[in-house]
Amino acid sequence: MVASTSELKTLFASLDGDADGRISAAELRVCMRATLGEDIPAEEAEALVASVDADGDGLLCEAEFLKLALHCDAEDEERTRGPREAFAMYEMEGKGCITPASLRRMLGRLGNEQGVGECRAMICRFDLDGDGVLSFDEFKIMMSA
Structure with missing residues (x-):
């Protein structure tokens, strides 16, 4: 910051x-x-x-x-900068986080069709605060896993 x-x-x-x-x-x-x-x-x-x-x-x-x-x-x-640009691609709803729906849309654009439930499960693995979405810091952890 x-x-x-x-x-x-x-x-x-x-x-x-x-x-x-x-x-x-x-x-x-x-x-x-x-x-x-x-x-x-x-x-x-x-x-x-x-x-x-x-x-x-x-x-x-x-x-x-x-x-x-x-x-x-x-x-x-x-x-x-790189991780923030990648985060912005997944965070399409202007909420400052990645939701299961925005993750599903981006994965679909990348040719990896997933259901909302599967996307929810993916997010759950890295959702450290349990709010059901990924913050930028949680996204960085997910990308490094």
Whole structure:
């Protein structure tokens, strides 16, 4: 999810506990754990800092942090573009999810005729929240199975 610049600036300020205008690789790890749920190794956090650390001080100023965050958002968007396009092909009803009927229609277009009951059963296997439809995250799991 792409965050706005003002949201990123607020996040930077909250990470900059001593208000010196800089955050360390350790503080970046805390940020990634809190915002993305990712626990990255210290070495990876240090490499991320180094990748945008223009002045070589081993710390990120606000501008460097914004550059890193926007770069990571762009990479995330690129990584999910293919799956999102595929999801959109199956999600034909504008509901933001794949229903048994929309799955049946798309499979039919692909030459794989299935009944609604069969499509319901296919969805059920990957429907983690039990709502009878597939969200994008559930669809990604189904496609990787």
